[in-house]
Structure formats: structure tokens, C-alpha cells
Amino acid sequence: MDSLDLYAKIEPLIGFYEEYERLYEEYLKILKEFDCKKVLEIGFGRGRFLELLKERAYEALGIERSEEMLKRASKKDLNVKKKDLKDLKDSFDCAVAIGDVLNYMDEKTLRDFFKDLKRVLKRGGVFIADINTEFGFEEITQGVMLKDNEDAFLAIEAEFENKKLITDIFFFQKEGELYKKEKARIVQYYYPFEKIVKLSGLDPIDLREFRLFADEADKEILILKNV
Numbered sequence: 001m002d003s004l005d006l007y008a009k010i011e012p013l014i015g016f017y018e019e020y021e022r023l024y025e026e027y028l029k030i031l032k033e034f035d036c037k038k039v040l041e042i043g044f045g046r047g048r049f050l051e052l053l054k055e056r057a058y059e060a061l062g063i064e065r066s067e068e069m070l071k072r073a074s075k076k077d078l079n080v081k082k083k084d085l086k087d088l089k090d091s092f093d094c095a096v097a098i099g100d101v102l103n104y105m106d107e108k109t110l111r112d113f114f115k116d117l118k119r120v121l122k123r124g125g126v127f128i129a130d131i132n133t134e135f136g137f138e139e140i141t142q143g144v145m146l147k148d149n150e151d152a153f154l155a156i157e158a159e160f161e162n163k164k165l166i167t168d169i170f171f172f173q174k175e176g177e178l179y180k181k182e183k184a185r186i187v188q189y190y191y192p193f194e195k196i197v198k199l200s201g202l203d204p205i206d207l208r209e210f211r212l213f214a215d216e217a218d219k220e221i222l223i224l225k226n227v
């Protein structure tokens with residue numbers, strides 16, 4: 001199974017949905033600030049932010065790498081596609097990547113990502129994304145997590161070393177009398193804001209600290225413009 005698909009499967013067990021509502025509120029505020037009307041969401045996950053956009057009558061499209069996430073969001077009557085950014089023909093006032101989506105990309109992927117993003121963002125269009133801070137990787141995402149319910153058991157071990165977070169996921173799901181085991185490894189990369197700005201070729205507008213799971217900033221929201 002693809003590692004992002006296994007992540008999609010276990011995400012409901014991790015339980016950060018309440019905290020994420022606050023993050024979504026922040027994005028909604030920023031979209032208003034920059035007068036965004038047509039919005040692209042990259043890596044929409046379970047589609048919660050697209051639902052919030054729909055409630056507020058935004059014209060929005062979501063794209064995702066994970067088939068499993070796409071299946072789930074498709075049931076919600078949202079405008080979603082499993083398209084790569086490079087295959088998109090539309091153009092947008094604003095694009096968002098919420099929940100450390102950029103941290104999932106290695107440097108080459110990130111460089112290509114921004115090349116495609118610049119093509120689909122209108123001139124003057126804005127890109128908003130949150131990235132994990134070093135503190136966030138070291139103190140929040142790193143470590144061991146165990147969760148279970150009647151028919152599943154989840155173990156996650158994450159280690160942050162050399163600016164990379166390696167997360168190993170082990171998921172056991174009951175099938176009759178036995179458990180089926182699935183495992184996957186997800187790698188995330190730490191990027192300072194300046195590095196993202198350099199890779200993006202976009203103009204930096206703002207960088208805002210965000211406290212999602214701690215009293216110290218574990219995330220930063222970056223705002224870039226396609227001038």
C-alpha cells in the first residue's frame with residue numbers, strides 16, 4: 001500500500017481534527033484578507049477545508065496524491081481530482097496547502113511543485129501554506145504513539161534527525177480472528193522559510209507563527225505572491 005494511503009487510513013485514529021479547525025479559521029481569515037475568490041487546495045486530505053470553503057460559497061478545487069483520501073472526499077460532493085498540479089489547466093486567485101503538505105516533498109519535488117504552481121496561479125495570485133518549525137518536528141511530531149480500538153491497533157514511531165522526520169507506521173486491523181498488518185514509512189523534510197522562498201521563485205509577503213499543539217510556534221504559515 002502507498003504510504004500516503006496508509007496515512008489516510010490511520011488519520012482518524014490520530015485525532016488532531018479539533019486543533020485543525022483553528023488552523024482552518026486562520027486560513028479563512030487570510031483568504032479574505034487577500035480577496036481570494038477562486039481557490040485551489042493542494043493535498044485536501046479528508047476534505048474538511050473544502051467543505052468550509054463550500055459553505056462560504058468559494059469556487060474551489062482540491063487535488064490529492066492519495067487515492068484513499070480522494071475516495072473519501074468524493075463521497076462528500078466536493079470538487080476534487082486526483083490530478084497532479086502539472087496536469088491542471090485552470091488558473092486560480094489563491095492556492096493553499098494545509099497541514100504541512102510541503103514538508104512531504106523533497107527538494108526536487110518542491111522545486112517542480114513551485115514551477116507548476118506558478119503556472120496555475122494568476123498574476124498577483126497568493127499561495128498560503130503551513131510548514132512545521134524545527135520545534136514542531138523535534139518536540140511535537142517526533143516520538144512514539146500507540147492507539148487502539150476494538151478492531152485495530154496502531155503504532156507510530158517518528159524520529160527527527162538531520163532535518164528529516166522519518167515516521168514508521170504499523171497498523172494491525174482485525175480480519176475475523178486474525179490481524180492484518182500493514183506498514184509504511186513517511187519522510188518529511190524541514191525547510192526554513194528563506195529556503196522555500198528561494199525554491200519557489202515567488203515573492204515573500206508574510207510569515208506568521210502558529211501554535212497548533214504547543215505554547216511555542218510548532219508551525220509557520222507562509223504567504224507568497226506570484227508577481
Ligand SMILES: C[S@@+](CC[C@H](N)C(=O)[O-])C[C@H]1O[C@@H](n2cnc3c(N)ncnc32)[C@H](O)[C@@H]1O
Nearest residue numbers: 004042043044045046064065066098099101104
Ligand atoms: C497532514 S495531511 C493534511 C491534509 C489536509 N490538508 C487537512 O487539512 O487535513 C497531508 C496531506 O498531503 C497530501 N500530500 C502529500 N504530498 C502531496 C503532493 N505532492 N500533492 C498533493 N497532496 C500531497 C497527503 O496525501 C495528505 O493527505
